[in-house]
Amino acid sequence: MWSTSREWNMQIVKETNEMVRAFFPNIPIFPVIGNHEANPLDQFPNPEDCPAELTNGWLYEEITAQWSRVVPGLENGTVLYGGYYSVLLKPGFRIISLNSMFGYSSNVWLTENSTDLASELFWLEAELGKAEAAGEHVHLLGHIPPGIVSAERTWSREYNRIIWRYENIIRAQFFGHTHSDEYEVFLEDDRAIGVAYIAPSQTPWHNYNPSYRIYIVDGDRPYTTRLVLDHTTFIMNLTEAHETNVSRWYGLYNTKRDYEMASLTPSDWLDLSYRMAENRTLFDLYWRNYLSAADPALAEECDDICYEQRLCDTVTSDRNDLDACYEVIRRKRKGIEDIIYKKKN
Ligand SMILES: [Zn+2]
Structure with a gap:
């Protein structure tokens, strides 16, 4: 897992994107960034206060180029900034793809600062607020499920607070990473208010x-x-x-x-x-x-x-x-x- 390089990772991102595009032509595709895309793996610094030579700008530039070819209506700004995006798939139906490594405890940058790297949760809350005002339903996509042991505690708690607040419009959540086929129920007291689907790999x-x-x-x-x-x-x-x-x-x-x-x-x-x-x-x-x-x-x-x-x-x-x-x-x-x-x- 440590024997990667920027060039190798970018090649895999590119090949995967092209393969999915070839097999699903003219079908909207919504990619999600995962922990192995970084080099060294798992490391996602805060773009707000990171020295230029250590940022993941190289990766975000590549996925922006690749994802623009498959995600309909993608506005590149947030992908370029932090590897996340929000798109309106059709009127009333929004897809939000998160960079969940800002909430992943193997991302050692979180030991320096665990307060909402890349302002992602701040952005997510604002996106959901706008979606609610516009009467939209939302599907959330991410890589690291928010309740697993390696989810970073602060992120896990704050993510759940956002799910509680926007229970009314968040209609599904999809994650991966564990390789196992599982799920996480979100509860507010005894009431089940959401579920995260964790698909096998x-x-x-x-x-x-x-x-x-x-x-x-x-x-x-x-x-x-x-x-x-x-x-x-x-x-x-x-x-x-x-x-x-x-x-x-x-x-x-x-x-x-x-x-x-x-x-x-x-x-x-x-x-x-x-x-x-x-x-x-x-x-x-x-x-x-x-x-x-x-x-x-x-x-x-x-x-x-x-x-x-x-x-x-x-x-x-x-x-x-x-x-x-x-x-x-x-x-x-x-x-x-x-x-x-x-x-x-
Ligand atoms: Zn993973």
Whole structure:
């Protein structure tokens, strides 16, 4: 991961962008910046007070050039400044793509200053304020999920406050980074107000199978909600591909059908977490999907501690707040109030 260079990273950004563009011609594409684009990896200094030779200007210039070719209506200013943007996909429907490495604890620049690098959250709040005034629905895209252990605490807390405030217009949030298939429910007290979808990855690191996902979103119609209605995840079984020399992609599972969900509202996701807490068989299905159906010979086993941790992950969107985590573990332990729990990793 450390054997990268500016030239190498830019080449990969360029090739990936061109490949996606070639396979999805004339389809709007909304890229998100990730932690491996930087060189050295993970490092995203504050453009406001960083010496010129240490900035990521070289990277932002390249992604601006590449993304301008696929993102409809992209105004380049914020990409060039900090790797984030906001575009109106169609009247009433806005896409905001974030540079979440300003909230990633492996970005060591945050040890110097953890107060909203590149003024990104300040900008996000202003964008959402304008979107609310204009009656728009918004989808948020990012790389590092806001509740994971390596999310930086200040950023995690402030991001959640913004989600609470704009619950009424934020209709979906999409993240990656962990390589695992998971989700994070956002809660305000006991009420589920949002969910972050964390899709599994193409890369098989951690012995997973390569994966991709198709989301079905409420589309163009009067009174559309722009909510995610369902999603299906596809994988390629790497063991089988090695044995047969054929890469066969197939649907691994469908969310509504396989998790028996009536719909995909935040409270349905919270309900799934509670049901998994009380039903290990249901959790085992989630765990198989979490690993993209990894080869059993290579797959990580999920012992009882892992079971509780993974349940906890599904209800943690602010890593400073473990109340929902304790509640889901209490349900798993069938009502033992006195939870002594320490989050690993
Ligand atoms: Zn990542």
